[in-house]
Amino acid sequence: MRSSRNAVLGACLALLLVFAACGSGEDGDTDTAGPEETTGCPVDGGDLTVGVSAAFTENKLVAEMYALALENCGYTVERQFEIGAREISDPALFDGEIDIKPEYLASELVFNDPDAEPSGDPGENHMALEPLLAEHGVTALDFSPATDENVFVVTGETAKKFKLVSVSDLGAPAKNMTLGGPPECPKRPFCLIGLKDVYGIEFGDFKALDVGGPQTVEALDKGAIDVALLFSTNPVIPDRGWIVLEDDKGLQSAENLTPLVRDDVLNDAITDTLNAVSAVLTTDYLTALIAKVDQDREDLADVARSFLEDAGVL
Amino acid sequence: MGVLGDGWTFLTSSANWSGEAGIAHRLVEHVQMSLFATFIATAIALPIGLYIGHARRGEVLATSIGNIGRALPSFGVLAIVFPFTLRYEFLRFGDLGFSATLIALVLLGIPPVLTNTFVGINGVDHDLVEAARGMGMREREIVVKVEFPLAVPLIVAGIRSAAVAVVATATLAALVAWGGLGRFIVDGFAVRDQPQIVAGALLVALLAIVTEIAFALLERVLTPPGQPG
Numbered sequence: 001m002r003s004s005r006n007a008v009l010g011a012c013l014a015l016l017l018v019f020a021a022c023g024s025g026e027d028g029d030t031d032t033a034g035p036e037e038t039t040g041c042p043v044d045g046g047d048l049t050v051g052v053s054a055a056f057t058e059n060k061l062v063a064e065m066y067a068l069a070l071e072n073c074g075y076t077v078e079r080q081f082e083i084g085a086r087e088i089s090d091p092a093l094f095d096g097e098i099d100i101k102p103e104y105l106a107s108e109l110v111f112n113d114p115d116a117e118p119s120g121d122p123g124e125n126h127m128a129l130e131p132l133l134a135e136h137g138v139t140a141l142d143f144s145p146a147t148d149e150n151v152f153v154v155t156g157e158t159a160k161k162f163k164l165v166s167v168s169d170l171g172a173p174a175k176n177m178t179l180g181g182p183p184e185c186p187k188r189p190f191c192l193i194g195l196k197d198v199y200g201i202e203f204g205d206f207k208a209l210d211v212g213g214p215q216t217v218e219a220l221d222k223g224a225i226d227v228a229l230l231f232s233t234n235p236v237i238p239d240r241g242w243i244v245l246e247d248d249k250g251l252q253s254a255e256n257l258t259p260l261v262r263d264d265v266l267n268d269a270i271t272d273t274l275n276a277v278s279a280v281l282t283t284d285y286l287t288a289l290i291a292k293v294d295q296d297r298e299d300l301a302d303v304a305r306s307f308l309e310d311a312g313v314l
Numbered sequence: 315m316g317v318l319g320d321g322w323t324f325l326t327s328s329a330n331w332s333g334e335a336g337i338a339h340r341l342v343e344h345v346q347m348s349l350f351a352t353f354i355a356t357a358i359a360l361p362i363g364l365y366i367g368h369a370r371r372g373e374v375l376a377t378s379i380g381n382i383g384r385a386l387p388s389f390g391v392l393a394i395v396f397p398f399t400l401r402y403e404f405l406r407f408g409d410l411g412f413s414a415t416l417i418a419l420v421l422l423g424i425p426p427v428l429t430n431t432f433v434g435i436n437g438v439d440h441d442l443v444e445a446a447r448g449m450g451m452r453e454r455e456i457v458v459k460v461e462f463p464l465a466v467p468l469i470v471a472g473i474r475s476a477a478v479a480v481v482a483t484a485t486l487a488a489l490v491a492w493g494g495l496g497r498f499i500v501d502g503f504a505v506r507d508q509p510q511i512v513a514g515a516l517l518v519a520l521l522a523i524v525t526e527i528a529f530a531l532l533e534r535v536l537t538p539p540g541q542p543g
Contacts, residue, residue: 180491183497183505184501184504186501188505207491209490210489215490218396218400222400224410225410
């Protein structure tokens with residue numbers, strides 16, 4: 001793993017030497033030295049606006065990666081990273097105020113069709129989403145392996161004590177345990193309802209905390225709850241050596257990060273560029289990058305850039 | 315009637331009143347939390363206010379504490395205090411979220427009681443205090459028998475402000491896993507259940523008004539005869 005990454009890094013450095021002139025892609029005049037000979041990127045691709053699904057670190061990081069890769073490919077990119085919610089970013093994309101944004105498969109699917117039943121298989125969600133987006137002149141490119149899903153998490157101690165590896169293992173001990181999660185948990189299939197219907201698991205008690213936020217983390221850390229519903233890209237999970245219980249019965253829907261692009265700007269160069277970003281992004285990498293921004297206070301754009309450089313995309 | 319009507323339907327359907335998550339139980343929780351917090355805030359602020367008012371010392375400090383206290387956002391206090399209530403054993407009383415909410419509400423309740431007590435005692439006619447001294451009363455007697463009874467209307471008004479603010483703010487308990495009427499608002503918001511949110515908000519508003527009226531009556535009863543309202 002390490003050595004292959006170094007090889008990629010080496011190749012990337014070589015490419016960087018070739019493209020050194022477009023390292024600062026924001027200045028319009030350097031774009032003329034664009035890398036058209038190797039990647040099919042245009043000499044002057046014109047203007048693109050990259051937005052976010054909603055303004056939080058993870059989504060902004062991925063959006064910044066899209067923007068950097070597109071700039072590297074000769075486009076002039078405007079960033080609209082302060083959009084607050086999907087309720088705003090979806091219409092913005094459909095109306096052409098933004099051209100591209102990173103989305104989560106299942107959430108975007110349900111948002112556009114409340115009756116849709118998203119699956120644990122990203123491919124199925126992608127297929128179900130395509131016709132819904134086509135109505136608005138939008139295409140979903142390849143989904144990334146990186147996914148930000150609901151996961152049930154326990155501390156290392158709890159996992160050892162009850163020999164927990166997967167959610168099914170909670171079957172016996174759950175009735176003496178407390179689950180902590182978002183307030184909607186009791187009414188949602190991904191939480192208490194699904195635990196009961198799909199796994200046959202009922203917790204002794206439930207505590208309504210925040211949506212995968214600091215309170216839930218703190219409560220699990222201090223033993224006020226035994227199991228927490230968190231997001232898979234939360235950096236505290238690897239940080240504190242917590243265990244993500246494997247969703248062995250596929251309760252959670254696949255939320256793989258996917259670039260959505262307006263058809264009126266889409267071309268092969270953009271497709272190849274964004275698919276290349278998606279291909280190198282994994283949940284583990286994304287989690288580590290979020291930690292750099294949120295915990296180590298590193299600059300988001302720098303973090304996105306150095307990841308793409310290491311991965312050989314830039 | 316629209317949204318309000320839906321909220322009313324939620325309130326009047328008997329199924330929503332029973333059980334652990336029912337309106338009756340949440341109402342009791344809310345009142346309990348509010349009573350606790352107001353009582354503790356009063357127990358802390360009243361003696362300090364009496365002392366400062368009587369000794370006429372530390373007024374600046376008391377006023378500052380009162381003003382700063384009023385500017386503290388309870389939600390901020392709650393967010394800061396919650397992790398500490400998990401970390402330290404002596405703060406881990408009650409169900410999850412109880413102690414954190416109680417602390418935030420006590421801090422909310424202290425300033426109005428403190429300020430009103432000290433202003434009330436301070437406002438007692440100096441000649442009366444001197445006369446009491448001249449009659450040979452001890453300082454403690456002066457506070458208990460002269461200053462306090464005359465300051466009661468203002469002190470009760472302070473407790474009333476505290477209680478109403480506490481009742482309205484106890485809603486925040488739902489943000490840190492505890493119960494109370496805030497559960498309807500927070501849970502309703504989480505699942506976009508508008509009627510539930512409206513019902514919760516109506517109940518909190520109603521409870522705050524009832525609190526206000528109850529204290530207004532109490533003030534009237536406790537005001538010594540011959541005193542202007």
